[in-house]
Amino acid sequence: MRKPFVNRFTYSHSSWKLYSQCPRAWWWAKVGSWFGWPNHGRPAKDPERALAYMLSKMETIPQTSGKILHEIAAELVAEGSMPAKGVLARRYEVRMLGAYAEALTGAYQADPKHKINLFEVYYGLPNPRDRLGQTISEGRVAAENLRSSRSIARARRHQVLAAERLEEFNIGNVPVFCKTDLATKDPVTGLIYLTDYKTSANNSPRRESEDREQLAFYGRAATLIYGVPAQQVRLTLSMLHSGTEDTWASSDEEVAGVERLVLRRAATIRSQLQDQTRNAAPRIRFPETSNPKICGSCVFYHACKGRRRLGE
Numbered sequence: 001m002r003k004p005f006v007n008r009f010t011y012s013h014s015s016w017k018l019y020s021q022c023p024r025a026w027w028w029a030k031v032g033s034w035f036g037w038p039n040h041g042r043p044a045k046d047p048e049r050a051l052a053y054m055l056s057k058m059e060t061i062p063q064t065s066g067k068i069l070h071e072i073a074a075e076l077v078a079e080g081s082m083p084a085k086g087v088l089a090r091r092y093e094v095r096m097l098g099a100y101a102e103a104l105t106g107a108y109q110a111d112p113k114h115k116i117n118l119f120e121v122y123y124g125l126p127n128p129r130d131r132l133g134q135t136i137s138e139g140r141v142a143a144e145n146l147r148s149s150r151s152i153a154r155a156r157r158h159q160v161l162a163a164e165r166l167e168e169f170n171i172g173n174v175p176v177f178c179k180t181d182l183a184t185k186d187p188v189t190g191l192i193y194l195t196d197y198k199t200s201a202n203n204s205p206r207r208e209s210e211d212r213e214q215l216a217f218y219g220r221a222a223t224l225i226y227g228v229p230a231q232q233v234r235l236t237l238s239m240l241h242s243g244t245e246d247t248w249a250s251s252d253e254e255v256a257g258v259e260r261l262v263l264r265r266a267a268t269i270r271s272q273l274q275d276q277t278r279n280a281a282p283r284i285r286f287p288e289t290s291n292p293k294i295c296g297s298c299v300f301y302h303a304c305k306g307r308r309r310l311g312e
């Protein structure tokens with residue numbers, strides 16, 4: 001017998017980031033879009049849920065670029081050999097142009113999960129081609145930097161445990177998801193290296209501290225998934241735009257700190273749900289942000305504010 005399909009609460013670093021920017025956006029992503037996916041090619045019965053689901057799959061041009069760079073990194077690990085100079089940049093550019101062309105067709109309306117819908121195109125932002133061109137020229141450099149990346153070199157020497165894999169585990173009573181960019185094990189020392197690729201050219205101190213917090217979270221994941229102490233885990237931030245990497249050791253204190261943080265954050269969100277077992281709540285329980293700048297870059301703008309033009 002098939003298990004009943006129930007919306008359940010799960011925590012991830014990205015879902016917390018969404019919630020902390022705007023609780024209502026979290027509601028659209030996790031509650032308001034539930035059951036909004038097409039069924040056997042037919043649109044969902046509830047048009048609001050269908051719209052929210054379609055919007056939840058939308059990406060910005062930089063997000064698409066990041067996704068493609070992550071795919072290429074995982075392919076490099078699987079292929080085991082290094083392509084000639086320029087091949088990765090071309091592979092990246094072809095996919096970016098393909099994604100943009102696909103977004104222009106509007107195919108995402110019928111198949112939001114598999115067809116690209118770009119925020120800049122959907123909401124009619126000025127000069128999306130210029131944004132695309134700028135992103136591609138930066139992304140080409142990032143793709144080529146993978147050739148000399150220490151983490152890819154490590155993957156050649158180490159046992160590869162995971163590449164671009166979605167992991168699920170529990171912290172206390174909280175089901176947690178995280179996507180591992182690359183996890184390898186040194187056959188000599190037994191150390192586990194977790195690499196997180198950063199594909200944005202923006203390396204502000206705030207962003208760096210968020211990245212480090214995210215890596216600490218992955219460190220906790222590694223101790224649970226691979227059953228090793230924190231001292232056996234090495235965390236690597238790989239900045240693809242600059243081609244630099246920073247590696248440090250996880251620790252018991254860091255792991256305990258992350259665990260407390262996740263439990264506290266999950267409790268904050270859960271306390272606003274009406275039915276915690278079904279992840280259900282009326283939208284009013286999740287307030288809108290008062291910061292119009294956040295609305296201006298929110299994929300749920302159409303569902304939340306009606307079909308207005310962005311910024312109206």
Ligand code: SF4
Pocket residue numbers: 022023024025026028288289294295296298299300301304305
């Ligand atoms: S449009 Fe604004 S208020 Fe509505 S979900 Fe997005 S960020 Fe929140």
